[in-house]
Amino acid sequence: MARTLCRIFKGCQSICSLPLMKTRLHPSASVLLRTVCVRRMLTLPFRFSPKAQDFSLPNSSWGAEMRQLYEHYNSQCEEEMKGEEKQDWAWKRVPSYNRTLKHATGGVYLSKIYQSKARFFTRNIKEPGAAFEYVLFVSKDEQKCVCIFQAGHLLEGPQGYVHGGAIATMIDTVTVTHASVLTLLIMTANLNINYRRPIPLGSTVLIDSSLNKTEGRKVLISCKVTSTDGSKLHTEATALFVVSRLLGG
Numbered sequence: 001m002a003r004t005l006c007r008i009f010k011g012c013q014s015i016c017s018l019p020l021m022k023t024r025l026h027p028s029a030s031v032l033l034r035t036v037c038v039r040r041m042l043t044l045p046f047r048f049s050p051k052a053q054d055f056s057l058p059n060s061s062w063g064a065e066m067r068q069l070y071e072h073y074n075s076q077c078e079e080e081m082k083g084e085e086k087q088d089w090a091w092k093r094v095p096s097y098n099r100t101l102k103h104a105t106g107g108v109y110l111s112k113i114y115q116s117k118a119r120f121f122t123r124n125i126k127e128p129g130a131a132f133e134y135v136l137f138v139s140k141d142e143q144k145c146v147c148i149f150q151a152g153h154l155l156e157g158p159q160g161y162v163h164g165g166a167i168a169t170m171i172d173t174v175t176v177t178h179a180s181v182l183t184l185l186i187m188t189a190n191l192n193i194n195y196r197r198p199i200p201l202g203s204t205v206l207i208d209s210s211l212n213k214t215e216g217r218k219v220l221i222s223c224k225v226t227s228t229d230g231s232k233l234h235t236e237a238t239a240l241f242v243v244s245r246l247l248g249g
């Protein structure tokens with residue numbers, strides 16, 4: 001299967017992606033070749049399910065602390081009825097998928113084959129609970145975002161503790177999600193992290209982010225990683241996001 005894909009990929013690369021080819025081939029021949037390629041790709045047995053899995057929902061690896069906190073925030077997500085009036089939610093759970101392309105669209109363009117292999121960094125390990133296990137909630141007024149994060153055994157840095165890079169990844173993920181709620185097409189421009197206390201591997205922590213300010217194309221967010229009862233400060237950070245011109249912002 002992999003070899004077949006590779007062959008088709010290479011073949012199609014030479015046929016479809018080079019503008020040069022357009023000048024060498026008669027237009028009708030070019031169209032025919034493209035059609036053949038597309039047909040072949042459409043008949044390939046893509047391995048992934050067309051239905052994307054939401055990784056922010058509870059699974060068997062979640063510990064009691066993770067579940068309790070999830071229930072706590074999730075219960076505030078439901079719409080409440082007060083008298084005749086429908087009350088807005090206080091928090092909203094942010095669904096989380098492992099690829100930006102939700103469905104395989106058949107590989108009409110070669111770049112889509114590559115994209116179909118791409119997986120979101122924090123959601124690409126199959127074993128539940130082995131690495132980044134987390135769920136994010138944003139507050140109604142979009143000034144706050146909270147993440148419940150259970151750090152799995154594959155994230156070890158110093159013996160028995162979570163790797164600083166993994167903590168940075170989570171801070172980036174939480175703050176970028178927060179900033180994305182405010183504005184689209186952003187890139188992390190600066191991430192400043194102070195590691196105060198190590199996070200034990202396997203433990204659950206809270207990652208809180210708050211909006212500091214927005215200024216033109218810039219969004220400044222601060223973030224804290226604490227124990228679930230808030231008594232221990234593990235990490236604090238500030239992040240700067242810029243609405244990207246490259247991404248079309």
Ligand SMILES: CCCCC/C=C\C/C=C\C/C=C\C/C=C\CCCC(=O)SCCNC(=O)CCNC(=O)[C@H](O)C(C)(C)COP(=O)(O)OP(=O)(O)OC[C@H]1O[C@@H](n2cnc3c(N)ncnc32)[C@H](O)[C@@H]1OP(=O)(O)O
Binds near residue numbers: 177180
């Ligand atoms: C319930 C509803 C929920 C809805 C949720 C919605 C969405 C959630 C979904 C998605 C979010 C989740 C996941 C997203 C996935 C992952 C993303 C992770 C984030 C990353 O992993 S992302 C990769 C790492 N990131 C880069 O790869 C950036 C490379 N870089 C660049 O692409 C450019 O560098 C850029 C664009 C940053 C700026 O470039 P540019 O040309 O557009 O802007 P320019 O340089 O003109 O700067 C404009 C103003 O920013 C200031 N400024 C710029 N940089 C600065 C710095 N470093 N420090 C201090 N100030 C800085 C300037 O000083 C100026 O300031 P001033 O205007 O005041 O002069």
